[in-house]
Amino acid sequence: MPRILITTDYLRPGDEVDRYLREHGHTTVHAPLTGRRDPAELVAALDGIDGALVANEPLTADVLSRAPRLRAVVRTGVGYDSIDVAAAEELGITVSNLPGVNAGAVAEYTLGLLLAAARRLVQSATGVAAGGWPREDGHELRGSTLGLIGYGAAARAVVPLAQAFGMRILCTTGVPESERTGSSVEFVGFPELLAASDYVSVHTALTERTRGLLDAAAFRRMKPTAVLVNTARGGVVDEQALADAVRAGEIAGAALDVVSEEPLAADSPLRGVDGIVVYSHMAGQTAEARAAAGRAGAAELLAALEGRPRFAVNAPVPAGGPAAGDIG
Numbered sequence: 001m002p003r004i005l006i007t008t009d010y011l012r013p014g015d016e017v018d019r020y021l022r023e024h025g026h027t028t029v030h031a032p033l034t035g036r037r038d039p040a041e042l043v044a045a046l047d048g049i050d051g052a053l054v055a056n057e058p059l060t061a062d063v064l065s066r067a068p069r070l071r072a073v074v075r076t077g078v079g080y081d082s083i084d085v086a087a088a089e090e091l092g093i094t095v096s097n098l099p100g101v102n103a104g105a106v107a108e109y110t111l112g113l114l115l116a117a118a119r120r121l122v123q124s125a126t127g128v129a130a131g132g133w134p135r136e137d138g139h140e141l142r143g144s145t146l147g148l149i150g151y152g153a154a155a156r157a158v159v160p161l162a163q164a165f166g167m168r169i170l171c172t173t174g175v176p177e178s179e180r181t182g183s184s185v186e187f188v189g190f191p192e193l194l195a196a197s198d199y200v201s202v203h204t205a206l207t208e209r210t211r212g213l214l215d216a217a218a219f220r221r222m223k224p225t226a227v228l229v230n231t232a233r234g235g236v237v238d239e240q241a242l243a244d245a246v247r248a249g250e251i252a253g254a255a256l257d258v259v260s261e262e263p264l265a266a267d268s269p270l271r272g273v274d275g276i277v278v279y280s281h282m283a284g285q286t287a288e289a290r291a292a293a294g295r296a297g298a299a300e301l302l303a304a305l306e307g308r309p310r311f312a313v314n315a316p317v318p319a320g321g322p323a324a325g326d327i328g
Helices: 014-024 039-045 061-065 085-090 105-119 121-129 153-163 190-196 216-221 241-250 287-305
Strands: 003-006 026-031 051-053 072-075 094-095 145-148 170-174 185-187 200-204 227-232 252-254 276-277
Touching: 003 014, 014 026, 014 287, 039 061, 051 287, 061 085, 072 287, 085 094, 094 170, 094 287, 105 121, 105 153, 105 227, 105 252, 105 287, 145 153, 145 190, 153 170, 170 190, 190 216, 216 241, 241 252, 241 276
Parallel strands: 003 026, 003 051, 051 072, 072 094, 145 170, 145 200, 170 185, 200 227, 227 252, 252 276
Antiparallel strands: none
């Protein structure tokens, strides 16, 4: 029987996904990722494994090379920057993601972060818990400008929600013009977006081009009243530059659901900066999105093991399959 490793922490023995895989003749092994894991532990978990449903595991070239039976890996989410895709391809391992599977959840969460930042909800609740009664003015989203970096499924799902609040929407993206749907969205260059936006929301993949995209120079272009929101990947933001910019008043603050090292390191420059709020990578983590990702991930893994993946991000990519962009 093919053996399947499952590391996504919300997938458990006996659940719908587990039953589905076993009913299709596979043996399942659960090793949930709940924090940092030593590479040797991951290598041990992959011993004798044919396919894997994984969380944000660091599947490096070294780890993959020590899993000789592994033929397919499926990320139960959209981002796959934690996997060395090129090394997997050389080793004959198909890597798939699940594009758009949690777009609705991410979009709703993004609006939640915008509202929380605009109305200082975290600061208010923290102040009350500490015995105070803070009454500082917040801001309305209506009439403000939202800049989207990237135009993938999650960013597109943000658009109608932001429109319902009366926001003007700008976007910078590498998506071809033929795929830039939505006449109400104004597509502009990156510098113009930074200068004009009251809120900048990150929705792009982490690539060599986008790593550190939001750096000291980018923050200097933004309004001093602007807020950065990131629900994509922590590495898109230069965290030291962000902390410095907020402390210096170059921008007003940031709401970050993702950081470069998760969980947030004790010595992170983001800690202790008034105006920066860090959340625990929960944008796509609704019960509905998790259920959908589990089902879609299991189906994709079986298809990949049979040589017919739908969402492979490395060779062999099926005709008409998704293509990875720099700024999605």
